[in-house]
Amino acid sequence: MAIKSLQDLFVHTLKDVYFAERQIVKALPSMAEKASDSELKKLFQTHLEETKGQVDRLEAVFGLVNERPEGEKCPAIEGIIAETEELMSEIDDADTRDAAMAAAAQAVEHYEIARYGTLVAWAELLGHKDAAKKLAETLEEEKSADAKLTRAGQRKLNQQAA
């Protein structure tokens, strides 16, 4: 797809996060399975359901801007997930692996915070008010997921691993 305007760039980035969210839906079950700490396991399970809702919300956003939901290969999220899976397979100690997975999940959240922050700004500028509102809902969910991981890390994951 040729990108010639901010509208094109907005749609391109929507497709990028749509691809990313679906990769995350695929990655989270094995992270939940491998998590040893019950709180971390629960966080991953809850975030899996939340992410499925974010995929649905993106599909609604595509509809609002008269585009078909379609993914655009996103090397960034592929790299972040590849790094996570490599680390998960390399660490035998359960507490250390939990700390690594929580940190990796925060890298994923921050990627999404950056992208949704951009998408909200562009949607507003382009006059897509309803789309901007929906994207802002997801942005808040991602920030909250990141904050929960920080708290879980501070409260025990890192202490268990130290």
Add this chain to the structure above:
Amino acid sequence: MAIKSLQDLFVHTLKDVYFAERQIVKALPSMAEKASDSELKKLFQTHLEETKGQVDRLEAVFGLVNERPEGEKCPAIEGIIAETEELMSEIDDADTRDAAMAAAAQAVEHYEIARYGTLVAWAELLGHKDAAKKLAETLEEEKSADAKLTRAGQRKLNQQAA
């Protein structure tokens, strides 16, 4: 390197960001060159100098924890940079490309914010007080770079592209 403890994971992650920072040092000159808006160009140039300082600071952190500065291939940053370069080459319109580059740079900043946030927490937990202090300095620089990009985007880049 086998990862068996939080200390190992900390050193592994240091190597990951050391690799990442050096990739960013390589990527920023062409972003600065391609930026059409003079403010964005200046932001990239300034951040290049700041990033070189962050590489030096990481080398000092390696010294503080008795490790040799060494990079560990980081697929996450490679993916983020590959995506940026692909977009830069695909967009002919200068204002749209500026908006895309500013957004891509924010994805890079957020990756680093996630990683340095984790590194500061782990350094404190492991008793590496001086290392934690240095890592926190970089964390603040990355947050500030991200905020500057947000302001530049709001003030004019996105408007120019819309």
